[in-house]
Amino acid sequence: MEAFLGGLAILLDPYVMLMVLLGTVLGIFVGALPGISGSTTIALLLPMTISMGPVPAICFLGAIYCAANFGGSITAIMVNAPGDPSASATALEGFKMAEKGQAGLALGMSAISSAIGGIVSIVVLIFAAPLLARAAYSFGPPEYFALALFGLSMCAAIGGDSALKNLMAAALGLLIATVGMDLTTGVERYAFGVMELSDGIGFVPVLIGLFAVGEMLDQATRRFGKPAIIALDAARVPGMAEMRKCWRSIWIGSGIGTFIGALPALGATTAALIGYNETKRWSKHQHEFGHGSIEGVAGPEAANNAAVGGSMVPTLALGIPGSATTAIILAGLIVQGVRPGPHLFTEQPTLLYAVFASMLAANIFYLVMGLTMAKFFARISLIPPAFLWPSVFALSLIGAYGPNQSMGDVWVMLAAGVVGLLFRRAGFSPAPLIMGLVLGGMVEETLKQSLLIFGDDLTGFLHRPIAMTLIVVTLAGLSWPLVARLLRGVRGARA
């Protein structure tokens, strides 16, 4: 506790405070731009932070990481272009809200739920990191397989109202996930000798294409499309009524996000998608989902920001970064002399609590900034489509090209844009496709790894209690509607 107070005291240093503030502003900005993520920014700034001294540098990097994850939701809500892959679940409901003239509500709720999710996960990190980190060792391929299966089992229920169309979209996502070199055979699949395809189809270009470019094509092809008759309360931010409605979603999202983030192999994107699933499953207003549900913004946003704190658990306590993003954060910390591992909590408490304190401060900063700026950002929806969408398209092109400096990614994005247009016209939702794309590769890969570990013996799963529990829960969830109908039938017959 003393060390933690010491960590908070670090923030009293005006230079450190300035760095956190700078990191937060920069993080929101790069997070909001599609294609430039917090991790890219950190990688590019890493050599520059070396001369800053450990504490300010760590605070700067931590603030960028936290704020960038929130920033992604701004463009997701306003122009349907998730600035960060983890904001894709937010775009599903958030953009629909903006279209209904509730941009301010969506942005404000995103800021509030993000900050709560972020703070919850950091508190958990402070008190339970070494404990939670042990859980990582219990999660091997069989457990991840069961978890991915659990996530995929919801794909008929999320997105559009037609279960059949949702399953079709999910199947397309699964198919896209198979492209590229297979880890367990070293063989390229569906790459057709095209080098850009040999590493698989990138998630970011598909996302930008499906959401932003698809939306632009859709708007462009409606000649008398609805002009911006945005209601006057576009700038209204959430009040107590919305908070009461979303409490449950925020807690569900925070819990799921912290846990999934703490698993090294999973990150904020998966956390947000599963957070979205579960928010819907436990919501009292399920019919609103797919049509601009504020709970559908709160749940995934809480989840993806909670995953940020969660992902620091294995990174700091085990020295094992779960994702490319945390790998870069870890590199940044290591270069500053932080030596991760269980002993970090006793050996270098000052640096450790500097990480925590800066992340807490960044969450509070972006909450304030997010709420204040929501009113201004919300006015983006008042820009006439003829001006707005071409700019979004230009941003999308840069966003797809940027991360890998690859024209291949731009073509993938444009193709995904056409798919996005067809999806909209035919009444499909992109949500199950993304689900299939994110979890599909993992289901296949972890199953093959499991079989290698079990020596091709499927009964090996029976000896893995965590995996079996998850599989049973999945089966129960899948069969529940059927069982419920049978029960109702029985009751009806009795009456």
Next chain:
Amino acid sequence: MAGAAAALAAPTSLRAQERFPSRTIEVVTHAGVGGGTDITARMMMVQAPGEFGQEFTVVNRTAGSGAQALQYLASKPADGHTIILVTQTHLLTQIRNPSLPQFGDLIPLARATADPQLVLVRRDSPFRTPADLIAAGKARSLRFGGTHVGGVDHVTIHTFGRAAGLQRPTLVPFRGGGEIVINLVGGNIDTAVVNPGEAEAQLRAGELRPLMSLADSRIAAFGELPTAKELGIDATGYTLRGFCVLKGTPEDRVTRLEQGLIRAMSGPIYTTYLQNTGQAPDSVTGREAWGAQLAAFNNDGREALTALGLLRG
């Protein structure tokens, strides 16, 4: 007449020599921004501009496990203004794809990192000594953790298994060192070859035990640990990164690049980076040692990929 021409030509070539590098030097890497290899390039670049009097910029060409980066290099003139950050992955990609610039088309300049690998087991593993591991590996196929099938780890594990006379090991592929370490501690695999830096926390906590190193000689930080060679197993395992240029680059420029890069990587920023990431401080070396090491892995790689049936034709 010929003498006059030569006399005229000489000063121009001399001037060209003085002017090199005359513009920004591009460093091509197959790693995405922020990957371990990308960070190595960026750390080297902090002090390189001071050495060369020109800016450095990283070009990330990520597709095809190095293939795109090699193609990019080949598309540029061999004038020393484009250098490539080569890893063993590039060599394997070249072996599998003869249409790319081959190993022989590259001139090694300087090595940036040479991180030896350790053979690790978990704390409560039945393998107490290297002999236990070898005996078990002769009786059944051991489950080794590594990166993808046909990748660098696979080659190292194959070469190690052959040199030790083991049954062909089962590779359980994972996405990177972190996952390998977790699954080793979690008991999902028997053993793995891992860089000390990747498992530092677990080694310090005693959750993982090293049985031997795959270095050429004993590692300072693990003074007690025998090398595989000492145990009579003729195999080494390193994570190598270093710089090369295209064949045809003038010799004086190669020398200039080699010396400048070595000086840039001997500066405090790069040395601190090596130290803090737990990489060997003697990583940086010139073209001779670096080239020999690449050539050795090139042979091992071809042999392993052929034996594993991963080469077409």
